[in-house]
Amino acid sequence: MTAYLKLDHIDKTFARGGQVTEVLKDIRLTIDKGEFVSIIGHSGCGKSTLLNLIAGLTKVSAGAVLLENKEVDCPGPERAVVFQNHSLLPWLTVYENINLAVSKVFGRSKSKAERHDWIMRNLDLVQMAHARDKRPAEISGGMKQRVGIARALAMEPKILLLDEPFGALDALTRAHLQDAVMDIHSRLGSTTIMITHDVDEAVLLSDRIVMMTNGPAATIGEVLAVPLARPRRRVELSSDRTFLRCREAVLKFLYERHRFVAAAE
Amino acid sequence: MSIQTIEDTKVKAFPAKPAAELVAFTAKSRRRIDPLAIAGKVATALVPPAVVIALLLVVWQVACSSPTASLPPPSQVWNEAYDLIAHPFFDNGPQDIGLAWRVLISLQRVAIGFGLAAIVGVALGALVGQSIWAMRGLDPVFQILRTVPPLAWLPLSLAAFRDSSPSALFVIFITSIWPIIINTAVGVRNIPQDYRNVALILRLNPFEFFVKIMVPAAAPYIFTGLRIGIGLSWLAIVAAEMLTGGVGIGFFIWDAWNSSRLPDIIVALAYIGVTGFCLDRLVAGVGAFVTRGTTAK
Numbered sequence: 001m002t003a004y005l006k007l008d009h010i011d012k013t014f015a016r017g018g019q020v021t022e023v024l025k026d027i028r029l030t031i032d033k034g035e036f037v038s039i040i041g042h043s044g045c046g047k048s049t050l051l052n053l054i055a056g057l058t059k060v061s062a063g064a065v066l067l068e069n070k071e072v073d074c075p076g077p078e079r080a081v082v083f084q085n086h087s088l089l090p091w092l093t094v095y096e097n098i099n100l101a102v103s104k105v106f107g108r109s110k111s112k113a114e115r116h117d118w119i120m121r122n123l124d125l126v127q128m129a130h131a132r133d134k135r136p137a138e139i140s141g142g143m144k145q146r147v148g149i150a151r152a153l154a155m156e157p158k159i160l161l162l163d164e165p166f167g168a169l170d171a172l173t174r175a176h177l178q179d180a181v182m183d184i185h186s187r188l189g190s191t192t193i194m195i196t197h198d199v200d201e202a203v204l205l206s207d208r209i210v211m212m213t214n215g216p217a218a219t220i221g222e223v224l225a226v227p228l229a230r231p232r233r234r235v236e237l238s239s240d241r242t243f244l245r246c247r248e249a250v251l252k253f254l255y256e257r258h259r260f261v262a263a264a265e
Numbered sequence: 266m267s268i269q270t271i272e273d274t275k276v277k278a279f280p281a282k283p284a285a286e287l288v289a290f291t292a293k294s295r296r297r298i299d300p301l302a303i304a305g306k307v308a309t310a311l312v313p314p315a316v317v318i319a320l321l322l323v324v325w326q327v328a329c330s331s332p333t334a335s336l337p338p339p340s341q342v343w344n345e346a347y348d349l350i351a352h353p354f355f356d357n358g359p360q361d362i363g364l365a366w367r368v369l370i371s372l373q374r375v376a377i378g379f380g381l382a383a384i385v386g387v388a389l390g391a392l393v394g395q396s397i398w399a400m401r402g403l404d405p406v407f408q409i410l411r412t413v414p415p416l417a418w419l420p421l422s423l424a425a426f427r428d429s430s431p432s433a434l435f436v437i438f439i440t441s442i443w444p445i446i447i448n449t450a451v452g453v454r455n456i457p458q459d460y461r462n463v464a465l466i467l468r469l470n471p472f473e474f475f476v477k478i479m480v481p482a483a484a485p486y487i488f489t490g491l492r493i494g495i496g497l498s499w500l501a502i503v504a505a506e507m508l509t510g511g512v513g514i515g516f517f518i519w520d521a522w523n524s525s526r527l528p529d530i531i532v533a534l535a536y537i538g539v540t541g542f543c544l545d546r547l548v549a550g551v552g553a554f555v556t557r558g559t560t561a562k
Contacts, residue, residue, distance in 0.1 A: 055466065056465075057462055057465060057466075074465075075462070075465040075466045075468070076466065076468055077466060077467055077468065079466070080466060081462065081466055083459055083462065085459060087457075087459035087460065087462065087463050089460060089463070089478070089481070089482075091481040091482075091484075091556075100467065100477065101467055104467045104468070104469065104473075105467070155466075155467075
């Protein structure tokens with residue numbers, strides 16, 4: 001059986017002024033359809049670079065990203081990204097921001113009425129239909145991130161890429177959005193890759209957690225399966241033994257075996 | 266001098282950001298209109314400049330009252346140029362028309378020259394901002410050419426076009442295009458990588474990227490350039506018309522000088538100043554309206 005998404009021996013080096021820095025080395029990972037995978041690691045370990053490679057925003061130095069057995073080397077709407085800082089266009093309303101994506105992706109295949117329904121359905125999905133005519137500056141950070149998720153989902157991506165989507169939010173808002181993402185994932189079954197540096201978040205949301213070693217030449221140190229049944233509820237899980245065991249495993253990896261060494265930067 | 270103008274206008278343009286947000290917040294409480302408060306605001310805006318103008322007129326009157334004074338005092342300007350002040354729209358034949366008509370003719374030239382400069386300037390600025398090689402090649406050329414004074418172009422354009430009217434347009438065009446190019450290029454270079462990533466993921470083609478991302482994202486910079494540009498083009502039209510003739514406000518000053526009508530010149534100066542101020546406000550107003558979404562984060 002071939003994997004849905006395959007990262008095949010990927011290396012990434014950056015060359016600047018004759019000096020070559022090896023960021024990622026020999027990344028091998030396969031992800032199944034519908035799977036929710038988190039990538040966790042200390043800052044500077046190249047996890048955002050890895051996400052950009054999958055998105056096609058950065059080119060691999062060696063190896064290949066294969067989606068359904070086809071190599072991807074440029075960005076496209078079938079690998080939609082939710083950016084850390086939402087990246088909504090401030091001169092467009094919430095509706096227009098999503099419309100930009102929908103009319104580009106479905107401009108030919110859907111009629112105008114169908115596109116409108118599709119936009120509203122995605123706004124409903126993130127519970128933001130009430131703010132459709134607001135501009136990004138007029139809504140809160142959490143709401144912006146919801147719209148960012150709706151925009152990505154509206155592209156009907158094969159893979160949803162989340163780049164530290166909750167990093168800039170306060171703890172309560174973050175919890176709300178995590179629940180929203182879990183809910184959407186269970187409803188749509190979208191294949192999702194999330195970059196995070198929050199251990200609880202990784203364990204709560206993921207089917208598997210990919211742990212990265214420290215850079216330079218970072219690679220995948222360990223992959224942990226999270227055998228928790230869905231739907232997951234954060235309050236019940238806080239004392240669940242499997243949850244705690246997974247959490248401990250990630251913590252041990254990050255803080256004992258691969259402690260963040262400032263000199264490594 | 267033009268560098269200074271660019272920086273001055275930028276400094277002025279940036280505080281506009283918080284102001285725009287303030288407007289958005291106060292919009293909700295617009296229903297309560299207090300006539301007294303409005304009258305107070307109008308008074309605080311109008312009284313200080315009125316006092317200053319009155320003082321200046323008094324000083325001017327005193328300074329130029331002696332019979333040997335070389336310039337006319339305000340009272341003499343009022344008496345001798347009363348026709349020009351009171352009847353801006355009279356029309357007594359080809360060369361004897363009111364100052365408002367002359368200003369309108371000059372404005373028409375500015376509209377054409379500046380309009381062309383805006384289109385070409387934004388396009389070239391987008392190119393220079395977007396492509397590193399276009400910038401390396403063109404930027405040094407632009408930096409040298411933009412320091413050439415407007416009137417220095419005039420002999421060359423007269424030789425090239427063999428006619429005064431297109432020459433005047435060309436001088437306006439070439440004078441006002443540089444700040445538009447340079448500001449647009451800076452704006453395009455400053456488009457956040459996030460917006461570019463969004464465009465990449467959506468696979469926007471270059472034209473869609475230009476219309477949907479680049480122009481709105483760079484709009485505050487573009488309008489700063491347009492605002493400097495329209496000021497410069499108004500400077501240039503008056504100078505150009507002095508030399509090329511015609512019926513514009515610039516030629517009127519030259520004509521008045523040749524027939525020693527100093528009061529007429531002073532009235533024309535007032536017209537030019539007020540028109541230039543209005544043009545600046547117009548572009549600034551359009552800019553504030555168009556970029557109301559872009560500047561707020």
